[in-house]
Amino acid sequence: MTPRTNDTIEISERSGTAFRLSKGDRLIVIDPRGEQVADLLAFNAEDLDEVISSGRTLDYAETIYLTAGHKLYSNRSNVLLTIEEDTVGRHDFLLTPCSTATFDHFYPTLPRHRGCFGNLAAALEPYGIAPDRIPVAFNCFMNVPVDGETGKLRVLPPISKAGDRIVFRAERDLVIGLTACSAPDSNGGTFKPIHYRIEPAG
């Protein structure tokens, strides 16, 4: 469950995975075909009650659009991940992973799907992380523009192209959850895989 090589690993469409990342490791998340979203969660491996926090991170970054140089903070105001590289520049940190309930809400005529929420819950269960502990995810490549006047938000296809990537450095030992998103609106109506690679610290 903890890939330690430089091999590229595929998360197949509408699925998810979890793995450990050691302090100093780099996690490269790649959109292999373009216009696909990967929901990312990070928990402190030494104390799973510490988890990435959109509210802390947006407060410190003073922007809703995070990119290279920004840090992802925990609910205890510690840095869990630093964004080192980003070939896209548009990701979302406002919305929670899609779930059965969001499918019922947004896609009532489509077959139900457990979504990224269900995929993350299943992948994180072996680590002892309960579904209720899943917060707002850092949604790599997700394109959620906000109208500054009205506040209205829209979920548009990502602007990522095939091969685009975002690179994170682990600032602590972490448990990571990562998906290839299951919601039609997030990726322009298609379902595609996500690739990732871990570059070990030393």
Add this chain to the structure above:
Amino acid sequence: MTPRTNDTIEISERSGTAFRLSKGDRLIVIDPRGEQVADLLAFNAEDLDEVISSGRTLDYAETIYLTAGHKLYSNRSNVLLTIEEDTVGRHDFLLTPCSTATFDHFYPTLPRHRGCFGNLAAALEPYGIAPDRIPVAFNCFMNVPVDGETGKLRVLPPISKAGDRIVFRAERDLVIGLTACSAPDSNGGTFKPIHYRIEPAG
């Protein structure tokens, strides 16, 4: 700890409280002097692992600016509170409560303060709610405009005037946390009380 009258209760400056709200009760949060913020949390009283979720709520509302008619959803996609009235129209649901760490970050020359986070943690402790369970709060009257082009957010003084209010209806039995905010930027550099009143269901 559970006021059951129609009396108006004052939360003194830079403090917080917690209380139960029964299904159908109305909670009226009042800014008695204008330009003050009240961080609000809501937990399902029957199962404290269920809590308001900014990510679910913003997803369903499709806007970052919530007002009368909007519902505050939980991490399980259930409605915990409905906003029935709102004389202001500008509140924040992006940022976590201010804390010792945020004071160190934003106000390094000011005396440290435990902030709304510390006040909420202390008020919720008798209910068995741990500090790590505090998510993004619904920040009544907090004015956090976002630039739609750049994503930059700013914390500006509230647009609320003396006597302005927001009214919530409880859709479940809840434990509520509520503060009079402690952070200078949130309220234009002054610290003021918050008033609230509970109108029981029947």
